[in-house]
Amino acid sequence: xxxxxxxxxxxxxxxxxxxxxxxxxxxxxxxxxxxxxxxxxxxxxxxxxxxxxxxxxxxxxxxxxxxxxxxxxxxxxxxxxxxxxxxxxxxxxxxxxxxxxxxxxxxxxxxxxxxxxxxxxxxxxxxxxxxxxxxxxxxxxxxxxxxxxxxxxxxxxxxxxxxxxxxxxxxxxxxxxxxxxxxxxxxxxxxxxxxxxxxxxxxxxxxxxxxxxxxxxxxxxxxxxxxxxxxxxxxxxxxxxxxxxxxxxxxxxxxxxxxxxxxxxxxxxxxxxxxxxxxxxxxxxxxxxxxxxxxxxxxxxxxxxxxxxxxxxxxxxxxxxxxxxxxxxxxxxxxxxxxxxxxxxxxxxxxxxxxxxxxxxxxxxxxxxxxxxxxxxxxxxxxxxxxxxxxxxxxxxxxxxxxxxxxxxxxxxxxxxxxxxxxxxxxxxxxxxxxxxxxxxxxxxxxxxxxxxxxxxxx
Amino acid sequence: xxxxxxxxxxxxxxxxxxxxxxxxxxxxxxxxxxxxxxxxxxxxxxxxxxxxxxxxxxxxxxxxxxxxxxxxxxxxxxxxxxxxxxxxxxxxxxxxxxxxxxxxxxxxxxxxxxxxxxxxxxxxxxxxxxxxxxxxxxxxxxxxxxxxxxxxxxxxxxxxxxxxxxxxxxxxxxxxxxxxxxxxxxxxxxxxxxxxxxxxxxxxxxxxxxxxxxxxxxx
Numbered sequence: 094x095x096x097x098x099x100x101x102x103x104x105x106x107x108x109x110x111x112x113x114x115x116x117x118x119x120x121x122x123x124x125x126x127x128x129x130x131x132x133x134x135x136x137x138x139x140x141x142x143x144x145x146x147x148x149x150x151x152x153x154x155x156x157x158x159x160x161x162x163x164x165x166x167x168x169x170x171x172x173x174x175x176x177x178x179x180x181x182x183x184x185x186x187x188x189x190x191x192x193x194x195x196x197x198x199x200x201x202x203x204x205x206x207x208x209x210x211x212x213x214x215x216x217x218x219x220x221x222x223x224x225x226x227x228x229x230x231x232x233x234x235x236x237x238x239x240x241x242x243x244x245x246x247x248x249x250x251x252x253x254x255x256x257x258x259x260x261x262x263x264x265x266x267x268x269x270x271x272x273x274x275x276x277x278x279x280x281x282x283x284x285x286x287x288x289x290x291x292x293x294x295x296x297x298x299x300x301x302x303x304x305x306x307x308x309x310x311x312x313x314x315x316x317x318x319x320x321x322x323x324x325x326x327x328x329x330x331x332x333x334x335x336x337x338x339x340x341x342x343x344x345x346x347x348x349x350x351x352x353x354x355x356x357x358x359x360x361x362x363x364x365x366x367x368x369x370x371x372x373x374x375x376x377x378x379x380x381x382x383x384x385x386x387x388x389x390x391x392x393x394x395x396x397x398x399x400x401x402x403x404x405x406x407x408x409x410x411x412x413x414x415x416x417x418x419x420x421x422x423x424x425x426x427x428x429x430x431x432x433x434x435x436x437x438x439x440x441x442x443x444x445x446x447x448x449x450x451x452x453x454x455x456x457x458x459x460x461x462x463x464x465x466x467x468x469x470x471x472x473x474x475x476x477x478x479x480x481x482x483x484x485x486x487x488x489x490x491x492x493x494x495x496x497x498x499x500x501x502x503x504x505x506x507x508x509x510x511x512x513x514x515x516x517x518x519x520x521x522x523x524x525x526x527x528x529x530x531x532x533x534x535x536x537x538x539x540x541x542x543x544x545x546x547x548x549x550x551x552x
Numbered sequence: 553x554x555x556x557x558x559x560x561x562x563x564x565x566x567x568x569x570x571x572x573x574x575x576x577x578x579x580x581x582x583x584x585x586x587x588x589x590x591x592x593x594x595x596x597x598x599x600x601x602x603x604x605x606x607x608x609x610x611x612x613x614x615x616x617x618x619x620x621x622x623x624x625x626x627x628x629x630x631x632x633x634x635x636x637x638x639x640x641x642x643x644x645x646x647x648x649x650x651x652x653x654x655x656x657x658x659x660x661x662x663x664x665x666x667x668x669x670x671x672x673x674x675x676x677x678x679x680x681x682x683x684x685x686x687x688x689x690x691x692x693x694x695x696x697x698x699x700x701x702x703x704x705x706x707x708x709x710x711x712x713x714x715x716x717x718x719x720x721x722x723x724x725x726x727x728x729x730x731x732x733x734x735x736x737x738x739x740x741x742x743x744x745x746x747x748x749x750x751x752x753x754x755x756x757x758x759x760x761x762x763x764x765x766x767x768x769x770x771x
Binding site for chain 1: 596598599602606607608609610611612614615623624627628631632635645646647649650653654657658705706709710713724725727728729731732733734749750752753756757759760763764
C-alpha cells in the first residue's frame with residue numbers, strides 16, 4: 094500500500110497527463126524504482142481511459158473517410174513489409190475518382206486513357222479548369238472559390254483596359270462560363286459524393302473571317318496576360334458545338350504525349366495519395382536531390398514511390414457505359430456472356446449512400462478497399478457505407494485475374510448491416526492473382542458472370 | 553448457376569469479422585491482438601482498430617476539440633501513429649484502449665495548441681457535466697449494435713463517477729478533457745492548489761476502489 098499522499102497525488106496527476114514536465118521526469122524515475130507505485134499509476138491511467146469512454150458519450154461513429162485516409166497514408170509507409178501484394182491503380186473505365194481528405198486536398202483522376210490525369214490542390218473540393226483557345230491551352234487553374242474570384246477580378250481589370258471588341262466578347266463569355274461553373278460547383282460539391290472533374294473551356298473564336306486572323310492570338314494574349322500562360326502541348330479539344338459562342342467540354346486535358354508515359358507513381362508530400370502515370374523527364378517535372386519530384390505545373394512536390402498498397406473502389410457514375418467491362422478488362426468478352434438473361438432481369442440500381450453518422454460533416458458514399466497477401470493467398474475487402482442488398486439480391490465479389498484479365502467470382506458477400514464491414518477471402522491454390530476487384534449486385538445464388546449492376550469498381 | 557461459396561465459410565473463420573462483436577464485457581481489454589498485428593504491419597489491423605475503438609476515440613476527440621472535422625483529422629493521425637508506434641505498445645503496462653487514448657489525447661492537445669487558442673478548447677469544449685448517458689447514446693444505423701457493447705462499461709463508470717463529490721468529479725474531468733493543470737483548476741475553481749490535488753487524489757482512489765472490484769486490474 095502506498096501511504097504517501099504526495100506520491101498518490103503525483104501519480105494521479107501523471108496518469109491524467111497534467112503533471113508539469115519538470116515533475117514528470119522525476120516521477121518517471123520513481124516509477125522505475127517503485128513497482129508498487131508503477132502499478133498504482135497504471136491503474137489510475139486505466140481509470141482515465143474509463144472516464145474518457147464514459148464521458149465521451151454519446152458515442153459517434155467516425156466517417157469511413159477517416160479509415161480510408163489512414164489506409165492511404167499507411168500505404169505510403171515504405172518501411173512496411175513487401176509481402177502485401179500491391180494492385181495497380183485502375184486506369185480504365187470512364188469514371189472520375191476523387192480522393193477527398195479533410196476538406197483540404199482534391200485529387201482528380203479522369204479515366205479513359207492513362208495519361209489524362211491532372212492533380213490539383215485546393216482549399217476546397219474543386220474542378221480543374223483548362224481554358225483553351227484555338228487548341229492552345231492558355232490557362233490552367235483550380236476552380237475553387239478563391240481562384241475563380243481572383244480570375245474574375247483579373248478579367249474585370251482586362252475589361253477596364255479597353256481591349257478590342259473581339260476580346261471583350263470572348264472575355265464576357267469566359268466570365269459567364271466561370272460564373273456558371275462556380276454556381277454548378279457549389280451545388281455539386283454540396284451533394285454526395287464529392288466528385289471533382291476537369292473542365293475544358295474552349296474559347297471558340299467568334300470570328301473566323303479571313304479579315305481577322307489575328308484575333309484569336311490577341312484574345313489569348315489578353316487572357317494570358319491576366320492569368321498564367323501555359324506551354325502545354327496542344328490538346329486536341331473537340332468542342333461540343335462550334336460557332337459564335339464558347340462551349341464547355343467535359344474532358345481530360347492531354348498533359349503529355351500518352352506514348353511517352355512511364356509507369357511511375359507519385360504521391361503528394363502532404364497528402365500521400367498515390368497518383369500514377371505522370372511521366373518522368375517531362376518539362377513539367379524536375380527531380381529534386383532527395384528523390385522527390387517538383388511539379389512545375391501544379392506547383393507541388395511529389396514523392397516517387399514504388400506502388401500503392403491499398404486499392405480502392407468507387408461506384409461508377411450515373412450514365413456509365415454499361416459495357417464497361419470491356420474497358421475494365423481491356424478485352425472483348427465472348428459473345429452472349431454479358432449480359433445474360435439472369436442478369437438482364439435485374440435492374441441497374443444506384444446504391445443509396447447511407448449516412449453512417451448523422452453528425453459527420455462528410456457525406457457517406459459507398460466505398461471499398463481491398464488488401465491481399467500473396468504469400469498466404471488471403472485478402473480482405475472492406476466495404477463502407479453500402480446499404481444491404483434488397484431481398485432476393487446479393488452482393489458478389491469478383492477479382493480480375495492478372496494472368497488472363499478474366500473476372501473470377503470469389504464469392505457472395507454474406508448479408509450485413511449498413512456501416513463498415515470486412516469480408517475475408519482466400520485464393521490460396523486457386524491460381525488467381527488479383528489485379529483488381531469489383532462488387533456487383535446479383536440475384537440470390539449469385540451469377541457465373543458479372544452483371545452490369547456494378548456497385549463498386551476498383552483496381 | 554453453380555452454388556457459389558458463401559464467404560462466411562472462408563478458411564479464416566467467420567469470413568467477415570466484426571471485432572466489436574467479439575469484445576469482452578471488459579471493454580478495452582480486447583484489442584491487444586490488434587496492436588500486435590499492427591506491430592507486424594498488418595494493414596487489416598488498422599481496420600479492426602477502427603472498428604474496435606473508432607467510436608469512443610472519435611467521440612473523445614470531439615469532446616476535446618469541439619469540432620467534427622478536426623476530430624476526424626486527429627483520429628486519422630492517431631490511426632497512422634498507432635501503425636507507426638505499435639511496436640512500442642507494452643501489454644503489461646496498459647490496455648490497448650488506454651494506449652490509444654493516450655496517443656489520441658496527445659494529438660488532440662497538440663491540435664489545440666496549434667490553434668493558438670487563448671484558452672484550451674476555445675470555448676468549444678462541451679459542458680463537463682452530461683445527462684443520462686443511456687438517453688444520449690446515438691443508436692443510429694448499425695452503430696447501435698456496437699454502441700450497446702460499450703454501454704455496460706459506460707454505465708458502470710458513470711455510476712462510479714456519481715459517487716464522487718461534485719468537485720472531485722469536476723476537477724478530474726477538467727484534467728482529462730481540458731488538459732487543465734492543478735494551477736489552472738485551482739484558479740478556475742477558486743480553491744487552493746493543495747485542495748485541488750487532494751480532491752483529485754481522493755476522487756481517483758474512490759473510482760479505483762469501485763471499478764477495480766468490477767474488472768481485473770491493469771495488467
